[in-house]
Amino acid sequence: xxxxxxxxxxxxxxxxxxxxxxxxxxxxxxxxxxxxxxxxxxxxxxxxxxxxxxxxxxxxxxxxxxxxxxxxxxxxxxxxxxxxxxxxxxxxxxxxxxxxxxxxxxxxxxxxxxxxxxxxxxxxxxxxxxxxxxxxxxxxxxxxxxxxxxxxxxxxxxxxxxxxxxxxxxxxxxxxxxxxxxxxxxxxxxxxxxxxxxxxxxxxxxxxxxxxxxxxxxxxxxxxxxxxxxxxxxxxxxxxxxxxxxxxxxxxxxxxxxxxxxxxxxxxxxxxxxxxxxxxxxxxxxxxxxxxxxxxxxxxxxxxxxxxxxxxxxxxxxxxxxxxxxxxxxxxxxxxxxxxxxxxxxxxxxxxxxxxxxxxxxxxxxxxxxxxxxxxxxxxxxxxxxxxxxxxxxxxxxxxxxxxxxxxxxxxxxxxxxxxx
Amino acid sequence: xxxxxxxxxxxxxxxxxxxxxxxxxxxxxxxxxxxxxxxxxxxxxxxxxxxxxxxxxxxxxxxxxxxxxxxxxxxxxxxxxxxxxxxxxxxxxxxxxxxxxxxxxxxxxxxxxxxxxxxxxxxxxxxxxxxxxxxxxxxxxxxxxxxxxxxxxxxxxxxxxxxxxxxxxxxxxxxxxxxxxxxxxxxxxxxxxxxxxxxxxxxxxxxxxxxxxxxxxxxxxxxxxxxxxxxxxxxxxxxxxxxxxxxxxxxxxxxxxxxxxxxxxxxxxxxxxxxxxxxxxxxxxxxxxxxxxxxxxxxxxxxxxxxxxxxxxxxxxxxxxxxxxxxxxxxxxxxxxxxxxxxxxxxxxxxxxxxxxxxxxxxxxxxxxxxxxxxxxxxxxxxxxxxxxxxxxxxxxxxxxxxxxxxxxx
Numbered sequence: 001x002x003x004x005x006x007x008x009x010x011x012x013x014x015x016x017x018x019x020x021x022x023x024x025x026x027x028x029x030x031x032x033x034x035x036x037x038x039x040x041x042x043x044x045x046x047x048x049x050x051x052x053x054x055x056x057x058x059x060x061x062x063x064x065x066x067x068x069x070x071x072x073x074x075x076x077x078x079x080x081x082x083x084x085x086x087x088x089x090x091x092x093x094x095x096x097x098x099x100x101x102x103x104x105x106x107x108x109x110x111x112x113x114x115x116x117x118x119x120x121x122x123x124x125x126x127x128x129x130x131x132x133x134x135x136x137x138x139x140x141x142x143x144x145x146x147x148x149x150x151x152x153x154x155x156x157x158x159x160x161x162x163x164x165x166x167x168x169x170x171x172x173x174x175x176x177x178x179x180x181x182x183x184x185x186x187x188x189x190x191x192x193x194x195x196x197x198x199x200x201x202x203x204x205x206x207x208x209x210x211x212x213x214x215x216x217x218x219x220x221x222x223x224x225x226x227x228x229x230x231x232x233x234x235x236x237x238x239x240x241x242x243x244x245x246x247x248x249x250x251x252x253x254x255x256x257x258x259x260x261x262x263x264x265x266x267x268x269x270x271x272x273x274x275x276x277x278x279x280x281x282x283x284x285x286x287x288x289x290x291x292x293x294x295x296x297x298x299x300x301x302x303x304x305x306x307x308x309x310x311x312x313x314x315x316x317x318x319x320x321x322x323x324x325x326x327x328x329x330x331x332x333x334x335x336x337x338x339x340x341x342x343x344x345x346x347x348x349x350x351x352x353x354x355x356x357x358x359x360x361x362x363x364x365x366x367x368x369x370x371x372x373x374x375x376x377x378x379x380x381x382x383x384x385x386x387x388x389x390x391x392x393x394x395x396x397x398x399x400x401x402x403x404x405x406x407x408x409x410x411x412x413x414x415x416x417x418x419x420x421x
Numbered sequence: 422x423x424x425x426x427x428x429x430x431x432x433x434x435x436x437x438x439x440x441x442x443x444x445x446x447x448x449x450x451x452x453x454x455x456x457x458x459x460x461x462x463x464x465x466x467x468x469x470x471x472x473x474x475x476x477x478x479x480x481x482x483x484x485x486x487x488x489x490x491x492x493x494x495x496x497x498x499x500x501x502x503x504x505x506x507x508x509x510x511x512x513x514x515x516x517x518x519x520x521x522x523x524x525x526x527x528x529x530x531x532x533x534x535x536x537x538x539x540x541x542x543x544x545x546x547x548x549x550x551x552x553x554x555x556x557x558x559x560x561x562x563x564x565x566x567x568x569x570x571x572x573x574x575x576x577x578x579x580x581x582x583x584x585x586x587x588x589x590x591x592x593x594x595x596x597x598x599x600x601x602x603x604x605x606x607x608x609x610x611x612x613x614x615x616x617x618x619x620x621x622x623x624x625x626x627x628x629x630x631x632x633x634x635x636x637x638x639x640x641x642x643x644x645x646x647x648x649x650x651x652x653x654x655x656x657x658x659x660x661x662x663x664x665x666x667x668x669x670x671x672x673x674x675x676x677x678x679x680x681x682x683x684x685x686x687x688x689x690x691x692x693x694x695x696x697x698x699x700x701x702x703x704x705x706x707x708x709x710x711x712x713x714x715x716x717x718x719x720x721x722x723x724x725x726x727x728x729x730x731x732x733x734x735x736x737x738x739x740x741x742x743x744x745x746x747x748x749x750x751x752x753x754x755x756x757x758x759x760x761x762x763x764x765x766x767x768x769x770x771x772x773x774x775x776x777x778x779x780x781x782x783x784x785x786x787x788x789x790x791x792x793x794x795x796x797x798x799x800x801x802x803x804x805x806x807x808x809x810x811x812x813x814x815x816x817x818x819x820x821x822x823x824x825x826x827x828x829x830x831x
Contacts, residue, residue: 052829118699 014200015180016152017172020187021194025051028167031190032057035169038186042175046168068139069132076131080124089115152201289388291366298366305392315397318390322382331355331401350378355398356405368395437666441809452799459793466787472539474789476528477772481765482801483521487618488650489514490577493584494614497607502824503678506670506815510657512588515581517804522574532563542631553632561631569624573617580610588816595818618643630776633712637697644690645767651683652760659754670815673748674828680747691734715774721785725770733763
């Protein structure tokens with residue numbers, strides 16, 4: 001058993017370190033204490049099973065891994081909280097300087113508060129655990145300089161028994177106290193069954209070829225899903241969406257007017273609970289919602305509206321969509337629908353009112369608002385199609401049309417007057 | 422530590438028999454005095470208040486014994502070596518279950534006699550006016566309830582007696598086959614334990630609000646039992662070692678592991694309690710939120726809820742997460758006292774509020790809550806300490822004892 005106890009002559013391959021073999025965990029512990037006391041720092045012990053007390057015997061300090069885990073756990077916690085605040089509860093108006101696809105949005109679900117800790121805790125918890133666990137595993141590997149595809153010790157025939165019934169101390173040549181002769185002397189005096197030198201690896205340091213091929217193939221396959229995603233995002237298709245899992249977008253549900261046995265009236269549609277108002281349905285501002293001020297037609301715009309050029313432009317756009325077909329682009333009551341009806345002599349056709357004559361000019365704003373909302377004579381109501389704010393914008397534009405059709409020379413800016421005939 | 426410790430050192434705990442007898446005697450006297458004071462204060466506060474306080478403090482001592490029974494079963498189930506020197510104390514704590522079975526009688530005698538007790542579904546006039554309770558009467562009726570309770574206590578007493586007696590019999594004959602037998606029975610025992618504790622929690626505590634239901638309820642009660650038990654175990658070991666006993670049998674390594682388990686179950690309790698809360702909060706269905714309504718409705722109960730959140734989870738989580746406090750017995754014992762207080766508060770939060778819609782009593786906290794704590798606590802301690810006057814504090818000839826004595830955390 002004593003063969004190979006002499007260090008190799010310096011002419012051989014470079015020395016990687018010295019390996020000493022022991023028969024029992026007790027001998028290993030004693031040897032480790034001696035090596036520790038001799039002041040070595042770059043060395044390790046190897047055993048087939050965990051040996052109690054080896055940490056103290058080797059003088060290993062407690063690992064700093066818990067701090068890494070703690071930092072990443074806190075990071076996961078903060079990330080989970082920030083992610084949910086950003087995507088569900090941030091006000092995009094305050095972050096309008098960001099591109100639209102990076103802005104969050106106020107995402108209301110079932111009347112819950114936009115930001116509420118009880119709902120956020122599961123995601124915070126999972127992200128905390130996830131980042132902490134990843135930091136534990138990856139940090140443990142990194143602190144141990146793993147993974148490595150090759151280590152010179154593994155080429156040592158004797159070392160194979162480290163996984164069955166032998167215990168080893170290995171001191172690397174990189175240790176500042178390492179000296180081939182003195183270290184060999186120290187290890188020989190520890191009562192082990194053998195001491196031998198380990199040559200630096202003669203094998204090439206590159207990865208095995210099969211591993212390189214396998215990695216390349218896996219990376220190529222990993223590129224496929226992003227490619228499919230990119231194709232889906234940047235091309236158009238008439239095919240319906242593929243649903244691998246039938247999600248909430250496609251679930252059983254009751255439709256309007258269906259029967260439901262659970263309720264006494266057998267209707268799946270539920271009437272509004274008496275005495276309640278649905279969110280956004282509280283219309284307690286008669287000026288804004290009905291165009292009335294203490295029972296009379298309003299003659300002013302509701303105070304919450306700011307009458308600006310962009311507001312009138314909005315009104316122009318809405319007017320051209322909803323009103324111009326009958327009332328005409330200039331508001332004179334000569335829209336193409338009316339022209340066609342007159343051309344075909346449609347019986348009973350009432351010519352639309354001109355919006356720019358004196359009668360309409362003198363009408364209060366609220367009266368016009370009411371006409372748009374509820375219709376008049378053969379004009380249908382538009383209240384369901386045009387939101388209140390747009391109705392007021394249309395009125396502002398109609399007022400502009402009236403002004404333009406009844407303008408005097410003084411209304412034209414001085415510098416533009418020469419252009420008039 | 423030397424695993425081949427001489428027998429004389431293992432038997433050192435025999436000196437403890439006289440002080441143990443004194444403690445048991447004092448605890449018994451204090452317990453009976455507390456019970457008498459409880460009856461007296463209950464007489465003036467009304468029987469409903471008395472029975473609620475009794476159920477609260479009874480649940481507290483019962484949860485410690487049930488936690489101990491779980492610990493004993495678990496150590497056998499996983500063939501644990503490290504915990505052998507702690508196991509006898511848990512066997513003693515579980516051994517109080519026959520006494521606790523007797524102490525359950527004051528709660529069921531009113532039902533037997535057809536008087537209104539603490540559970541409102543047992544009152545015929547309440548059921549007659551309540552269609553939901555009529556629908557549940559197939560399960561929530563007095564004879565079936567009594568039969569179920571008898572079954573739970575039968576299972577617990579048989580298991581507790583079996584494990585205690587096998588273990589102390591091994592002290593004299595040293596038969597390893599007793600260890601194998603206890604191991605074999607631990608698996609079916611654990612199954613029975615899980616079912617009985619779950620259904621007991623439903624019957625005794627959830628049915629205080631008989632309209633309400635929570636499918637996680639059994640686990641919630643169980644998690645509290647374990648928090649209470651590990652805190653109690655740490656405190657018990659600390660107090661016994663303060664009397665100069667077990668100094669070399671239970672080391673800082675064992676404290677460390679009790680601390681880890683206490684920490685783990687604190688987190689488990691929070692996980693379960695929050696799981697129950699969040700689903701009910703999120704769905705916001707009246708028949709489920711009704712349980713939380715009286716518990717958040719006024720300042721007192723909202724404060725109790727928040728104290729549970731911070732005192733039963735956040736504070737012990739931060740206190741026990743690092744290695745240091747778990748390896749300092751004094752600090753761990755301090756944390757254990759705090760956790761026991763919080764465990765009591767958790768049960769107070771469960772038991773005391775009346776169901777939503779019922780008139781709350783004048784005060785949320787009564788003198789009976791305190792006197793009955795002293796009474797039932799005293800009797801529990803007496804029942805726990807009395808066996809220490811007869812038997813050793815550790816399983817002296819358990820085959821795995823050397824492993825426990827040499828135990829070290831890696």
